[in-house]
Amino acid sequence: MGQCVTKCKNPTSSLGSKSGDKEGGSKSHPKKGGSAGGGHKEEPSGPCSKTISELSNGTKALEVTMETPVIPAMMGEPHKDECLDGDGLSMLRIEELFFCYKDEQEDAILEEGMEMFCNDLCVDPAEFRVLVLAWKFQAATMCKFTRKEFVEGCKAIKADSLEGICSRFSFMLVDAKGEENFKDLYRFTFQFGLDADEGQRSLQREIAIALWRLVFTQNSPAILEHWLDFLSENPSSIRGISRDTWNMFLNFTQAIGPDLSNYSEDEAWPSLFDTFVEWELERRKREEEQALLSKEEEGRCTDTDCSPTTDRLETEGSRGSQTWGGH
Structure with missing residues (x-):
């Protein structure tokens, strides 16, 4: 709506x-000039009302019946x-x-x-x-x-x-x-987002992102947020979303696993999906490398003297006692 x-x-x-x-x-x-009843200020007492005109001599000249909807x-x-x-x-x-x-x-x-x-x-x-x-x-x-x-x-x-x-x-x-109902709702959403007055045939990127997030409110696929991040971070190369890309994304969420291991560029996916999968795998690779570096850094600190050992703490504590005791 x-x-x-x-x-x-x-x-x-x-x-x-x-x-x-x-x-x-x-x-x-x-509405202005009316009540919630569609413009009638008052409900008439009956389905019609009568207007009677009289001549100057008091005789009834005409009786007019006016139908008024209730x-x-x-x-x-x-x-x-x-x-x-x-x-x-x-x-x-x-x-x-x-x-x-x-x-x-x-x-x-x-x-x-x-x-x-x-x-x-x-x-x-x-x-x-x-x-x-x-x-x-x-x-x-x-x-x-x-x-x-x-x-x-x-x-x-x-x-x-x-x-x-x-x-x-x-x-x-x-x-x-329902599976078929959601598919119908999903496809309706694309058409609904177009500006009919301007004769649009593709969704603006920002509109598409908002609609994707909205239409998947009840059942959000695991890959959705990464897909939307990809669209948000690449504005210069993605100006609009075509109907084919919109419809195929639903198939993508159903056919391709979260790890993207069963994705194949040889299949008939839109080229934008190839770019997304490459971008997403590279992003995951960077995250894994960063996590590995952090783990190695923690390991080096454990093997070396990054943090005081128990013996060292006890020695320093003993020296401190002697110092305070000397005063």
Whole structure:
């Protein structure tokens, strides 16, 4: 959702905001000029109201009936006349919830609405749950839910209120752990991170790093942090991450062991992986050499006179006693 990692220049901000700024302390954010019920200041007493005009002589000239929709409270029980689907969901309540965060000009929830939505769900826009929600809603763009994405997403997770969405988070997280579901979430995350307005075809390096760390929240592979260190330490040679590299990294974490011993350059891995394996093996070699030097240094100190022996300490102690006693 929104800027879960961020579509802006700062990948460590939030999923719900390009700027990462959040308004603290806000609990509910109805649209201007209306209540949380989608713009109606008051609920009418009935489904319609009548207006009667009278002529100057007191006779009734015309009776006009005006239909007025009745929208139930966002957190209340469904209205008795509401149409529920097969899962007992109220389409009217879903539409009402959408209107609470909808942009005034565009028929979609945009950056500001996303921040409000996350705040009212009591979730951090930068956390994994928000990414999973965006996946369930099949959001095409960060910082945006179209009406169709929101309505179909709520139907998919079987929720028609804020409370309902919150109650589904635990189920969504479990669902995301399934092998095929996680693969789908993983591939969705790449597309989600692209800037559709600019027609991007590859992820910016900083965005990719943030998204990799986010998508592996529940099950982080052993090699992940070394891979991200490699990307961070080689900015000049790595400008962007292609879809092929992104997708193949998941295969890499599943097929190649943590010691990298079964990696072969002859296989069809992206060239960036060859560079990474070479870099990582060299880094490990340096660490091993450093550890060996430290161990040898400790050994030399043990064999020589780096630290006073017991006999020497006793001799020095005896001399000290004599010195103090002489005074």
